[in-house]
Amino acid sequence: MxxxxxxxxxxxxxxxxxxxxxxxxxxxxxxxxxxxxxxxxxxxxxxxxxxxxxxxxxxxxxxxxxxxxxxxxxxxxxxxxxxxxxxxxxxxxxxxxxxxxxxxxxxxxxxxxxxxxxxxxxxxxxxxxxxxxxxxxxxxxxxxxxxxxxxxxxxxxxxxxxxxxxxxxxxxxxxxxxxxxxxxxxxxxxxxxxxxxxxxxxxxxxxxxxxxxxxxxxxxxxxxxxxxxxxxxxxxxxxxxxxxxxxxxxxxxxxxxxxxxxxxxxxxxxxxxxxxxxxxxxxxxxxxxxxxxxxxxxxxxxxxxxxxxxxxxxxxxxxxLHDFVSAPRAVVPEPAPLSGEAEIFRSMDAVRLALEHELAADPAVFVAGIDVGAGGNVFGLTRGLAQAFPGRVRDTPISESAILGTAVGAAMAGMKPVVEIMYMDFIGVCLDMLLNQAAKLRFMTGGRASMPLVVRTQFGAGRSSGSQHSQSLEALLAHIPGLTVVMPSNPADTYGMLRAAIQDPNPVVFVENRLQYGFKGPQPPADHLIPLGRAKVVREGTDITLVSWSRMVQDCLAAAEVLSGEGVSVEVVDLRTVAPLDRQTVLTSLAKTNRLVIAHEAVRDFGVGAELAALAVDEGFWHLDAPVTRVAPPSVPAPYAPSLERAWLPSRDTIAATLRRIAAV
CATH class of the missing domain: 3.40.50.970 (Thiamin diphosphate (ThDP)-binding fold, Pyr/PP domains)
Known part of the structure; x- marks a missing residue:
């Protein structure tokens, strides 16, 4: 015809x-x-x-x-x-x-x-x-x-x-x-x-x-x-x-x-x-x-x-009703703990190595974005990949809607695009391609459209980047049915989750924290994969459950260590994937500790922390022995002046003070 x-x-x-x-x-x-x-x-x-x-x-x-x-x-x-x-x-x-x-x-x-x-x-x-x-x-x-x-x-x-x-x-x-x-x-x-x-x-x-x-x-x-x-x-x-x-x-x-x-x-x-x-x-x-x-x-x-x-x-x-929202994802087991003798690498190395691994393994994968090719990305994360994979690491004009639209169309045509939006703040420039296209097309076509694409982006307050280069917008993205939102907290998870995201059949927004690009940790083996949609207890505890994601997990671990010296046992849960939310891991921890504190870098109002609080007072209500508490910036744009930014952004000290207050209830 x-x-x-x-x-x-x-x-x-x-x-x-x-x-x-x-x-x-x-x-x-x-x-x-x-x-x-x-x-x-x-x-x-x-x-x-x-x-x-x-x-x-x-x-x-x-x-x-x-x-x-x-x-x-x-x-x-x-x-x-x-x-x-x-x-x-x-x-x-x-x-x-x-x-x-x-x-x-x-x-x-x-x-x-x-x-x-x-x-x-x-x-x-x-x-x-x-x-x-x-x-x-x-x-x-x-x-x-x-x-x-x-x-x-x-x-x-x-x-x-x-x-x-x-x-x-x-x-x-x-x-x-x-x-x-x-x-x-x-x-x-x-x-x-x-x-x-x-x-x-x-x-x-x-x-x-x-x-x-x-x-x-x-x-x-x-x-x-x-x-x-x-x-x-x-x-x-x-x-x-x-x-x-x-x-x-x-x-x-x-x-x-x-x-x-x-x-x-x-x-x-x-x-x-x-x-x-x-x-x-x-x-x-x-x-x-x-x-x-x-x-x-x-x-x-x-x-x-x-x-x-x-x-x-x-x-x-x-x-x-729920059919076709997302494609079934492969079962990925939680990997074994890394050896204490593993080599040390940085989060920025994890990004480059994960991209390199998937480009080499699958000819359907390509990378595109502003200055990701010859320039090697504004942070140098993709340096050398354009030379190693000619034509498959592509520089684009400064056109976020075209970049994301290219990912959507290429994914439907059988490719596995990995596109970069330079700053998370710029998601607003191309939100339609996420909100109305990538997230919905599988559903609206009754499963006919495949959507295996990854949008890499980064954020991070604390270095006076100002209100248009510091925002943590995961709640906005997590509210869109059909999107997977990933926010790793360490180099090994960055590597394993980025590889898993590229292999996944669904649209994934992969959010890195730029203040962690130099953060060091043990390097996993090349076949390392982290399951998407699964949180992880990164520190066992019995008195308080402390939930976080991305860079603030490290502040939470530091605060938990301080509280340990004061006789309070804090269990730290790293969400890793913000959407879909691993409710069961949070509820299981809450059932053990009976107290919940949530810490995040996004502003407090209407955020992922609010969703976790609602979960606790709904499905976890009978386990609660104290108010559910959130540690997060007030509903104010990220300030530029260092003095204001310090007052705005929670720290390990802020988290520790909140833990003491909840432990005393």
């Missing part, structure tokens, strides 16, 4: 090709018309954005694509995925929210995907498919298979920063991607003239890539342009921006009152109906109109059958 007749090895006539193009367009038109009717009858829930009037751009763009080529799409993506080969039946079931839908009823109209067909997702976030397309294209380039990616987007997406970041990165890396703008002249309710001052041709020139413009209502014209563009890209031509002029007949969404345009304008646009244009091409090629009528009748029957089948299906059962 996705392969153009001229690519199959069977010689097809021009008329046969035109008739097949018409068939694909008719399928989209009839599907969308029926979806509109079903929405009005409340058989389709949620939002519905239809592409009636834009069939030619979808079919023409996908015409020269192979099964292994990819597309990314938009909230108005039904036509794109149908043109790439998705079947109408499972798609109609998905729109109706049925278990047998394309994405098991988890995605709905705006989020249909099937990476097995090269469909890497329609997307409810405007412009989000563009960085993801760069990731799919990166995977294609690293595999050197000659595959091409088409990233569909509307004219409204041009105003998004993700558009700029994705096109710029694709240009810098010479990626095999077509950025195809379906210019329907409206960004939701606003005319394009009110949204942009520079034409796409000027933008393409600014990025140093080729540009082509085409009548998006003429399927033959679109296919002709795309055949040429795709062929050039397959042979290393680099990215191209194609603008297809078209028009959507319906509103931005079904139910849109469309006060922003007149009925006369819509009627005039319908004079260039893509199906009527295609029928004129058929007539010119000697195809009788009756043959096109037969196609329409066949498609009507196909859509009727799809609707009746979808109606007969059950919705997902409540017992499946």
């Amino acid at each position: 996705t392969v153009a007749p001229q690519k199959t090895g069977v010689k097809s006539t021009h008329a046969e090709q035109l008739l097949e193009m018409y068939r694909r367009m008719s399928r989209i038109r009839r599907f969308e018309q029926r979806a509109s009717d079903l929405y009005k009858a409340t058989e389709i829930p949620g939002f519905l954005h239809l592409s009636i009037g834009q069939e030619a751009s979808a079919v023409g763009a996908c015409w020269p694509l192979r099964d292994t080529d990819g597309i990314t799409s938009t909230h108005r993506g039904h036509g794109h995925v149908l043109a790439k080969g998705l079947d109408t039946a499972s798609m109609m079931a998905e729109l109706m929210g049925k278990e047998a839908g394309t994405c098991h009823g988890r995605g709905g109209s705006m989020h249909i995907a099937d990476p097995g067909l090269g469909i890497y997702g329609a997307n409810g976030i405007v412009g989000a498919g563009l960085p993801i397309a760069t990731g799919v294209a990166t995977a294609a380039k690293l595999r050197d298979a000659g595959d091409v990616v088409v990233a569909f987007f509307g004219d409204g997406a041009v105003a998004q920063g993700m558009f700029h970041e994705a096109v710029n990165l694709a240009a810098v890396w010479d990626l095999p991607v077509v950025f195809l703008c379906e210019n329907n002249h409206y960004s939701e309710f606003s005319p394009a003239a009110e949204q942009h001052r520079a034409p796409l041709s000027a933008r393409a020139a600014g990025y140093g890539i080729d540009y082509a413009q085409v009548d998006g209502n003429d399927v033959l014209a679109v296919a002709g342009i795309m055949i040429d563009v795709v062929e050039r890209i397959r042979h290393g031509g680099g990215p191209v921006l194609v603008e297809a002029e078209t028009y959507r007949w319906h509103g931005h969404y079904e139910g849109d009152p469309q006060r922003y345009r007149s009925p006369e304008e819509v009627a005039e646009a319908k004079e260039r109906d893509p199906l009527r244009v295609a029928r004129r091409h058929l007539a010119a090629a000697g195809v009788d109109a009756s043959q096109a009528d037969v196609v329409d009748e066949e498609i009507d029957k196909e859509i009727d059958a799809a609707v009746e089948w979808a109606r007969s299906l059950p919705e997902p059962g409540p017992e499946t």
Whole structure:
């Protein structure tokens, strides 16, 4: 279905090709018309954005694509995925929210995907498919298979920063991607003239890539342009921006009152109906109109059958609510304690050695980020890796959304990207790619999308780095279902957990503390792995449970040693993985000690410490002999002045004082 007749090895006539193009367009038109009717009858829930009037751009763009080529799409993506080969039946079931839908009823109209067909997702976030397309294209380039990616987007997406970041990165890396703008002249309710001052041709020139413009209502014209563009890209031509002029007949969404345009304008646009244009091409090629009528009748029957089948299906059962949130992870045993004779190494060595090990072991692994290649990372952590693994340790522009979007797309395409966000504070710049893409795509696609990616980042207060370079934002990330958040406290765990994160089938945010890069500890063997999602008791005790993670674990151990000299036995639990939270290890320790103190570097309010406190007073209530207490900075941004930072950040002395108070209760 996705392969153009001229690519199959069977010689097809021009008329046969035109008739097949018409068939694909008719399928989209009839599907969308029926979806509109079903929405009005409340058989389709949620939002519905239809592409009636834009069939030619979808079919023409996908015409020269192979099964292994990819597309990314938009909230108005039904036509794109149908043109790439998705079947109408499972798609109609998905729109109706049925278990047998394309994405098991988890995605709905705006989020249909099937990476097995090269469909890497329609997307409810405007412009989000563009960085993801760069990731799919990166995977294609690293595999050197000659595959091409088409990233569909509307004219409204041009105003998004993700558009700029994705096109710029694709240009810098010479990626095999077509950025195809379906210019329907409206960004939701606003005319394009009110949204942009520079034409796409000027933008393409600014990025140093080729540009082509085409009548998006003429399927033959679109296919002709795309055949040429795709062929050039397959042979290393680099990215191209194609603008297809078209028009959507319906509103931005079904139910849109469309006060922003007149009925006369819509009627005039319908004079260039893509199906009527295609029928004129058929007539010119000697195809009788009756043959096109037969196609329409066949498609009507196909859509009727799809609707009746979808109606007969059950919705997902409540017992499946938790399905597809995360992929099952392999069981990793807790390693044996390290030998006292082990060599000593630093946390920064642990990062480099873990990356080196996984790059050598798995050709699907690649590393990307700002200055991670030639520069070796701002802290020198990746120095030498670019030379050791040519093409697989890649410098990027300063474009966090493009970096993370590349990871998302590459992961869906079967790679194992490890990308770096230089400071944890910068997560906010690219939060959509974590919040709405990496964390949710496996769920929203009903498990069709794989997401084995790692985002390395670092934080650390205590050196006057200020409010925008010191934040500990793990609570923000831990609150996002689908993300794994790892925060090691020592060099051996850094090595073992980073390797485990790279091998894991889920998106993992791996957070290092930069003040620990020089911290020394015993070096584990090369095959050392630490299980994700499991806390560890790093000091046994009987009187108080003290829970922490990352660098503050070391302060907790020091405070526990001080309290030991005062006759108080403190058990220290290192969470290691913040999400998913190892509740059982904490509760088991609490049952033994009956007291709980939590220490962390993130601000106190609404943090992981609050979640642990809630756990204690819920499931652990009957074990408590004293109030649950948190030691953490007040809800104030990290100060710059050393005097203020010392007052703001807890220390081992602060922790020790809190332990004394709770021990005395």
